[in-house]
Amino acid sequence: MSLTPPFDDAPRRGFGPVRLAEGLRTQGRVVIALMLREMRLRSVHSRLSYLLALLEPILQLTMMMGIFTIIGRRPDFGTSLLLFLGTGILPFFLFTHVSGRTTGAIRASGLVRALALVQPLDIMLARALLETATLLIVAIMLFTFIYATGVKEALPIRPMLAIEGFAATALLAIGVGLINGVIGAFFRLWALIYGVLSRSLIFLSGVFFVPDFMPPPIRYVLSWNPLLHGLEWFRSGFYLTYPTLTLDKGYLIQCAVICLLLGLAAERVFRARLI
Numbered sequence: 001m002s003l004t005p006p007f008d009d010a011p012r013r014g015f016g017p018v019r020l021a022e023g024l025r026t027q028g029r030v031v032i033a034l035m036l037r038e039m040r041l042r043s044v045h046s047r048l049s050y051l052l053a054l055l056e057p058i059l060q061l062t063m064m065m066g067i068f069t070i071i072g073r074r075p076d077f078g079t080s081l082l083l084f085l086g087t088g089i090l091p092f093f094l095f096t097h098v099s100g101r102t103t104g105a106i107r108a109s110g111l112v113r114a115l116a117l118v119q120p121l122d123i124m125l126a127r128a129l130l131e132t133a134t135l136l137i138v139a140i141m142l143f144t145f146i147y148a149t150g151v152k153e154a155l156p157i158r159p160m161l162a163i164e165g166f167a168a169t170a171l172l173a174i175g176v177g178l179i180n181g182v183i184g185a186f187f188r189l190w191a192l193i194y195g196v197l198s199r200s201l202i203f204l205s206g207v208f209f210v211p212d213f214m215p216p217p218i219r220y221v222l223s224w225n226p227l228l229h230g231l232e233w234f235r236s237g238f239y240l241t242y243p244t245l246t247l248d249k250g251y252l253i254q255c256a257v258i259c260l261l262l263g264l265a266a267e268r269v270f271r272a273r274l275i
């Protein structure tokens with residue numbers, strides 16, 4: 001007697017974890033292909049501008065050093081003003097570049113949106129992840145540059161804290177970037193508005209000061225800025241005794257996850273209008 005069941009379950013094999021894994025692999029390949037396309041487009045348009053984008057934090061840091069040296073500014077913590085500013089400017093650039101570059105991702109995608117496998121989420125993720133990888137290279141270049149100037153402390157004394165702070169800030173930036181990408185697909189001026197707003201955060205995120213050294217009322221107001229916590233987290237990896245009373249890692253992670261979920265939900269709700 002045959003033990004073969006009277007029904008065929010072959011059609012069901014495509015569902016469940018297997019289908020989910022295949023879908024994730026397909027989406028991963030699409031995102032990587034879009035990242036490679038974005039890299040080629042940038043290099044074709046202007047290789048010099050792409051190089052300048054890599055060097056922008058170093059150039060801005062050099063300008064700040066020149067200004068602060070002229071006015072006699074001392075670092076708020078540690079012995080090197082160059083390192084103190086560098087550990088502040090890098091997380092700030094990470095957030096503003098990743099979240100800002102994603103704003104016009106869908107509008108700039110052109111005919112790619114017509115491809116069946118490409119979703120608006122893939123386009124935004126590709127640009128956000130490419131910008132994050134670019135800023136990782138920038139971070140290595142920046143602190144190698146600072147180390148080459150004779151600042152031996154440019155090698156993080158607690159590297160895992162610096163890596164965690166970078167990753168948490170990147171997660172926040174990607175979440176905000178997804179929200180920006182959806183808004184930017186409907187409002188052309190949003191990229192300009194967000195650019196102005198995000199750059200103003202340089203004065204509110206602890207780039208030039210230590211939040212714990214501020215008066216308590218000011219410190220409380222500043223603590224609502226999640227980017228400040230990412231910067232504090234990253235900077236604490238370079239200084240063994242850096243004051244972290246204001247730092248709230250849980251708050252930063254919560255903000256990052258909420259922004260990420262809101263961005264994913266917005267993309268899913270408006271997907272038909274974004275294509």
